[in-house]
Amino acid sequence: MKVAVFGLGYVGSVTAACLAANGHDVWGVDVDTAKVDPITAGRSPVVEPGLDELMANGVAAGRLHATTDPHLALERADVSLICVGTPSTPSGSTDLTFIRRAVQDIAAAAKDVAPPDSGFHSIVIRSTVPPGTVDDVVGPALAGQPSGGFTFGTAMCPEFLREGSGLADFFAPPFVVVGTGDPRVGEALTELFGFLPTPVQVVAVRTAEALKYACNAFHATKVSFANEMGRIFRFYGVDSRQVMEIFCQDTSLNISPYYLRPGFAFGGSCLPKDLRSVLHLARTNDTDLPLLAGTLATNELIVRDVVDRVLAGPGREVALLGLSFKTATDDLRESPSVELAERLIGKGYNLRIYDSIVNPSRLVGANKRHVESKLPHLQRVLTGDPVAALRGADMALVSTTDAEAVDALLGCPPPRTIDLSGRLGAQVEALAGYEGVGW
Numbered sequence: 437m438k439v440a441v442f443g444l445g446y447v448g449s450v451t452a453a454c455l456a457a458n459g460h461d462v463w464g465v466d467v468d469t470a471k472v473d474p475i476t477a478g479r480s481p482v483v484e485p486g487l488d489e490l491m492a493n494g495v496a497a498g499r500l501h502a503t504t505d506p507h508l509a510l511e512r513a514d515v516s517l518i519c520v521g522t523p524s525t526p527s528g529s530t531d532l533t534f535i536r537r538a539v540q541d542i543a544a545a546a547k548d549v550a551p552p553d554s555g556f557h558s559i560v561i562r563s564t565v566p567p568g569t570v571d572d573v574v575g576p577a578l579a580g581q582p583s584g585g586f587t588f589g590t591a592m593c594p595e596f597l598r599e600g601s602g603l604a605d606f607f608a609p610p611f612v613v614v615g616t617g618d619p620r621v622g623e624a625l626t627e628l629f630g631f632l633p634t635p636v637q638v639v640a641v642r643t644a645e646a647l648k649y650a651c652n653a654f655h656a657t658k659v660s661f662a663n664e665m666g667r668i669f670r671f672y673g674v675d676s677r678q679v680m681e682i683f684c685q686d687t688s689l690n691i692s693p694y695y696l697r698p699g700f701a702f703g704g705s706c707l708p709k710d711l712r713s714v715l716h717l718a719r720t721n722d723t724d725l726p727l728l729a730g731t732l733a734t735n736e737l738i739v740r741d742v743v744d745r746v747l748a749g750p751g752r753e754v755a756l757l758g759l760s761f762k763t764a765t766d767d768l769r770e771s772p773s774v775e776l777a778e779r780l781i782g783k784g785y786n787l788r789i790y791d792s793i794v795n796p797s798r799l800v801g802a803n804k805r806h807v808e809s810k811l812p813h814l815q816r817v818l819t820g821d822p823v824a825a826l827r828g829a830d831m832a833l834v835s836t837t838d839a840e841a842v843d844a845l846l847g848c849p850p851p852r853t854i855d856l857s858g859r860l861g862a863q864v865e866a867l868a869g870y871e872g873v874g875w
């Protein structure tokens with residue numbers, strides 16, 4: 437394929453050289469001659485192990501070119517990969533000026549040069565951009581521009597390489613994700629990246645845009661989490677390196693997909709209690725742990741947001757399906773659903789609560805005391821029949837995933853369903869009035 441790469445910094449240089457190494461005809465474009473000239477001379481414009489050699493080979497083989505002229509790159513090109521910078525503005529927002537300009541450069545050049553035989557050209561953002569950029573920035577930048585014989589399709593294909601190991605990362609990415617609503621772009625990129633060991637996943641544009649932010653936010657969170665462990669435990673003579681080394685051996689809960697699904701707040705008898713305990717240790721030592729403190733703040737916001745969403749809608753009859761902090765247990769201690777119920781009852785809502793396991797007459801000890809303090813009238817509002825809970829309800833708040841509750845929702849769907857688990861299945865999600873808590 438003929439590929440134009442716009443922006444020859446770290447991402448663009450690695451991308452251009454690696455694609456050329458795999459037989460593609462690659463034309464790198466940069467507005468800065470300090471990036472273009474070294475490539476033309478067979479050298480890398482950025483310091484990256486192995487890149488000089490790869491560039492020299494690509495240039496010598498006639499498969500890698502660099503230019504400041506988009507026309508040369510666009511002539512008969514199948515794909516443009518936009519790898520320009522997306523720096524922060526002083527407010528923290530993403531400056532998309534370079535993205536806009538690159539798209540305009542592509543459109544302006546396309547009207548003057550011959551299109552590829554297919555006439556179809558994929559414009560693909562490789563830079564990191566906020567969700568909505570392809571739809572709201574790239575689309576409008578192209579609209580109304582004359583495009584010669586080119587028909588454009590657009591996509592987001594985030595890059596996951598790290599500087600310093602850019603080549604190895606490029607050839608062994610964790611995933612190759614193409615966000616597009618245009619099957620022709622999906623096909624073109626599946627062909628372009630066909631040499632990689634990872635299959636191309638074609639997803640919604642905004643999923644691909646958000647994915648890169650999710651990855652970087654998580655990586656940053658991991659670093660700060662480990663550092664906060666060090667900040668607190670060093671006061672107790674603990675070698676936090678050893679703690680974290682053993683911590684990482686747990687690949688079922690710690691380093692795993694577990695606890696990484698968006699949904700409702702965490703709760704139960706351990707997580708809130710033990711977090712509070714760590715935060716207390718921190719206070720005792722005049723130490724701030726803002727990341728860990730933030731998890732409690734986020735947890736509170738998740739409950740508050742659901743209450744606000746209920747308050748914003750019509751009706752006062754609420755079916756709460758699922759009460760314990762997780763399905764298949766009757767432990768109600770610090771269950772966020774109990775908290776939700778308490779707040780809604782306090783605001784004058786009529787609740788009917790379904791839980792297949794919780795039986796107030798069988799609760800004992802701390803579990804019983806917790807319920808008595810939070811929901812003294814539980815016996816009156818609790819039912820073991822989800823259909824009874826849903827009868828006459830204006831809305832359902834659903835944290836359970838048990839089959840009876842799902843069947844009841846499908847059999848007598850309420851006007852509004854707020855799904856707190858994300859595991860109710862496609863049929864429930866297709867109901868009118870369905871809302872996901874975070875999707």
Ligand SMILES: NC(=O)c1ccc[n+]([C@@H]2O[C@H](COP(=O)([O-])OP(=O)(O)OC[C@H]3O[C@@H](n4cnc5c(N)ncnc54)[C@H](O)[C@@H]3O)[C@@H](O)[C@H]2O)c1
Pocket residue numbers: 442443444445446447448465466467468471519520521522534537538541562563564565595596597598599
């Ligand atoms: N650096 C990384 O490790 C890395 C990894 C993954 C993703 N990213 C993302 O990739 C994007 C690029 O990052 P980078 O580090 O390669 O940036 P960079 O600043 O090193 O390079 C950007 C290049 O784009 C050029 N440019 C600007 N406008 C142009 C235009 N209209 N036409 C052609 N060239 C133009 C600039 O002259 C510059 O050489 C960013 O969005 C970044 O967040 C970076």
